[in-house]
Amino acid sequence: MSRNKLVLCLALATLLTASSFAADTGAIRIGAIFAITGPAANLGLPESRTLQMLVDDANAAGGIGGKKIELFMKDSQGNAEKALSFAKQLVEEQEVLAIIGPSTTGESMKIKSYCDENETILISCAAAETIVNPVAKWVFKTPQMDSFAAQMIFTTMKKLGITRIGAVVSNSGFGQGGKAQLEKLAPANGIDLAITEVYESTATDLTGVLTKIKAENVQAVVNWSVEPAQSLVPKNMKQMGFEVPLFQSHGFGNINYVTMAGKAADGIVFPAGRLLVADALPAGHPQKQLLSAYKKEYETMFKEDVSTFGGHAYDAFLLLTEAVKRAGSADRGKVRDALEGLKGVAGTAGIFSFSPTDHNGLTMDAFEMLTVKNGAFALYRK
Amino acid sequence: MRATQLLQYLLAGIATGSVYAVVAIGFTVVYNATGIINFAQGEFLMLGGMIAISLAPVMPLPAAIAVAVLATGAAGVLLQIVFLSWLKNPAVLRMIIITIGLSILVREAGLHIWDEKVHALPFFSGDETSSLAVLGARISPQVLWVLVISACMVVGLTLFFRSTLLGKAMRACASNPTAARLCGIRASTVVTLSFFLAAAMGALAGCAVSPLTQTQYDMGSSLAVKGFTCAVLGGLGSVPAAVAAGLVVGVLETASVSVLPLAYKDVVALGILLLILVLKPQGLFARRPVAQARAGG
Numbered sequence: 001m002s003r004n005k006l007v008l009c010l011a012l013a014t015l016l017t018a019s020s021f022a023a024d025t026g027a028i029r030i031g032a033i034f035a036i037t038g039p040a041a042n043l044g045l046p047e048s049r050t051l052q053m054l055v056d057d058a059n060a061a062g063g064i065g066g067k068k069i070e071l072f073m074k075d076s077q078g079n080a081e082k083a084l085s086f087a088k089q090l091v092e093e094q095e096v097l098a099i100i101g102p103s104t105t106g107e108s109m110k111i112k113s114y115c116d117e118n119e120t121i122l123i124s125c126a127a128a129e130t131i132v133n134p135v136a137k138w139v140f141k142t143p144q145m146d147s148f149a150a151q152m153i154f155t156t157m158k159k160l161g162i163t164r165i166g167a168v169v170s171n172s173g174f175g176q177g178g179k180a181q182l183e184k185l186a187p188a189n190g191i192d193l194a195i196t197e198v199y200e201s202t203a204t205d206l207t208g209v210l211t212k213i214k215a216e217n218v219q220a221v222v223n224w225s226v227e228p229a230q231s232l233v234p235k236n237m238k239q240m241g242f243e244v245p246l247f248q249s250h251g252f253g254n255i256n257y258v259t260m261a262g263k264a265a266d267g268i269v270f271p272a273g274r275l276l277v278a279d280a281l282p283a284g285h286p287q288k289q290l291l292s293a294y295k296k297e298y299e300t301m302f303k304e305d306v307s308t309f310g311g312h313a314y315d316a317f318l319l320l321t322e323a324v325k326r327a328g329s330a331d332r333g334k335v336r337d338a339l340e341g342l343k344g345v346a347g348t349a350g351i352f353s354f355s356p357t358d359h360n361g362l363t364m365d366a367f368e369m370l371t372v373k374n375g376a377f378a379l380y381r382k
Numbered sequence: 383m384r385a386t387q388l389l390q391y392l393l394a395g396i397a398t399g400s401v402y403a404v405v406a407i408g409f410t411v412v413y414n415a416t417g418i419i420n421f422a423q424g425e426f427l428m429l430g431g432m433i434a435i436s437l438a439p440v441m442p443l444p445a446a447i448a449v450a451v452l453a454t455g456a457a458g459v460l461l462q463i464v465f466l467s468w469l470k471n472p473a474v475l476r477m478i479i480i481t482i483g484l485s486i487l488v489r490e491a492g493l494h495i496w497d498e499k500v501h502a503l504p505f506f507s508g509d510e511t512s513s514l515a516v517l518g519a520r521i522s523p524q525v526l527w528v529l530v531i532s533a534c535m536v537v538g539l540t541l542f543f544r545s546t547l548l549g550k551a552m553r554a555c556a557s558n559p560t561a562a563r564l565c566g567i568r569a570s571t572v573v574t575l576s577f578f579l580a581a582a583m584g585a586l587a588g589c590a591v592s593p594l595t596q597t598q599y600d601m602g603s604s605l606a607v608k609g610f611t612c613a614v615l616g617g618l619g620s621v622p623a624a625v626a627a628g629l630v631v632g633v634l635e636t637a638s639v640s641v642l643p644l645a646y647k648d649v650v651a652l653g654i655l656l657l658i659l660v661l662k663p664q665g666l667f668a669r670r671p672v673a674q675a676r677a678g679g
Contacts, residue, residue: 037493037498038498039600042500045498168644197645198644199644199645200647202601202604204401204591204594204595204596204601204604204605205397205398205401205595207393207398208394208398208635208636208640208647209644210394211391211394212644214390215387228500228596231596232595232596234510235594238513239510239511239513239520239521239522240390240393240513240519240520240521241513241515241520256500257500260501262509262510262511263510264510264511
């Protein structure tokens, strides 16, 4: 009996020493879960490319505080079940300091409580409010809140004298989050949300539902999704002669959607971070230098236009490394505390100032209203 | 409801239905020759669209589409020869499962050859914003292109199956392979040819719908479900019936949108499918049963 106990104690002691060695001398282990392929690949691919680029840069410059970074990147294909099993793998097998991602709201919500219970930092790259509200101790997110986006849209509508609108949203977590915010904020803004319809994220034609919305005599339409439907809505509206302003969510921040919608994209109004209009910012803007540098490096390396989604991964990595530097170690608890204490850090989405009650750290000021002019993004002025 | 609005719903339904119809044709062709449902049919649309999109910048649009149709036809033949032709008297179920595997293979190949992004061919006439006025309602001219192309496919295939020796041989193989073989028809060649036809038709459909639906590597499976529904509704085996069924489903789906929330659209389409399978298994228009026991013959 006692000999068995002794063996057990010895085994435990060996294990403990081994794991503490791994933590002290090893590289900083960072996990990442992105929808690199699948329907949300427009988000996940730029995110994975950005993160890989930043990790390579940081390692080439000697790592963080002399420690190299080891990156474990997983492709969830936008599937929440896969995201959860990858999260378990990263936490239990790779014992990572933090997980960056997932790309979509549905996946982030799936692993939120798991990461929180297992005391692993999660910095989500998805938009919905629910990821950080209610606040979970270990969960942060970098994209702007969808409530800010809805509010920006309503503010612009008020300036235009629009009072009666219709909305279409996709049946993804992002679309549902947007629907909730639109419905919640419309009354306070004096906007009558006459009709809200939910479409399949694989939809290939939305003329039918737009006909229904047109019949409601609305003055504007809002589309809230991250899917290719963002290009179908403007095309279908023009083809059926539905001539009212179209507003989209911050999910529209990828020039590929504009290219797909062609001429029909002109005049679309949507809120987005400043990355898309980096060159148009005044010289003294605190984000200008960082945005221009990221845009230039990304576009040179990958031969494609930068998108706000890659920016969310950029911010996650920037904030995490900043927290590691301030904590002076790669201890999960210390890094988490340092992360929560960060104030006034300029990222691609805005200026981040975290607090124990705010794990997004951005304000409404992070958004600009943008529009599409001749197939390119431009600042919206009205 | 005002008349213009009613007409707008109808046109919207035709726009949706024209896409379903053109997908359903491919299912019908393979079923006609082999008695199997080729679940890789949606992937042929993707391949055709993607190849034409890649070629469109370097050659005129009609040439790009022609090359895409031939190349996809060749891909269909290749898949049939490599994965299906060596099977001796395969069970229908086994062949269907193989086509599901093929669809995954082609989809993943599409992802690696092209990318995860959405692409689209330019509109055949006009651009994204053009629309035709029909009695006060409006529709994209591309929908007319899809309808004209489906009509050409219907006429062409009907003539082919009714009037040419090869077409008759294909129908003979479908109704009784053993008897067809005794008459000197090489069943294996006929099956290969049917895959060429289905792939080529799929590619043409994929090009025609690309400006409307946009083309992405994983578009195949969701289109295939709708196309399959319409093919069954049309009684599997009749090309004109498949097209008619496509338009019916499109219009009914859109009509449902006018009274129900949009989320119920697919419930309507699949509800129709279930009803038909239970009440009228031979399809809306055809005379012979869908679940024809081919082996027994």
